[in-house]
Amino acid sequence: MQIAKVCGTVVSTQKDPSLTGVKFLLLQLLDEQGNPLPEYEVAADTVGAGVDEWVLVSRGSAARQVSGSESRPLDALVIGIIDTVSLDNRLFYSKRDSDR
Template identity: 45%
Template sequence: MIICKVVGNVWATRKKDELSGEKLMVVQRLDIEEKGSDEVFVAVDCVGAGIGEQVLVTTGSSARMALRNHEAPVDASIVAIIDEVQAQV
């Protein structure tokens, strides 16, 4: 799983039927010090996240499982809104 920050959203009037009704968000990967990286990608929002929130993103086949639709063309899903991160580095 990846810690990210929601930086925007994607509006798509035409998309695969499996994505109908799903909210697409633009997320930026964060490092442990909450600094943004150059990696920005789109993830399906499963939890109702908003712009500016830190979220937990899962990728690959786990992203489809989060949607409960194994046929959806999804590579990344937001599965949690982060309240706090504690780490010793």
């Protein structure tokens, strides 16, 4: 899994039929300190994440282990919305603080 920040949405009206109704998000990957990496990724969203939220992303074959995704051609899947992140007993992200 990796931490990422939701930067936007991706809309695709023409896609594989197994992806009908699936919401796609544009994510910017973050390093272990919460700094943005130069990489972006598109991921399917199963948890209803929104722009500017930090999320957990499952990638590769693990993205297809979630119920309902087994037969979908997914490389990345948002599997959680992050509430807090701490490192070395220091809180460096809190969803509550970022909403203000």
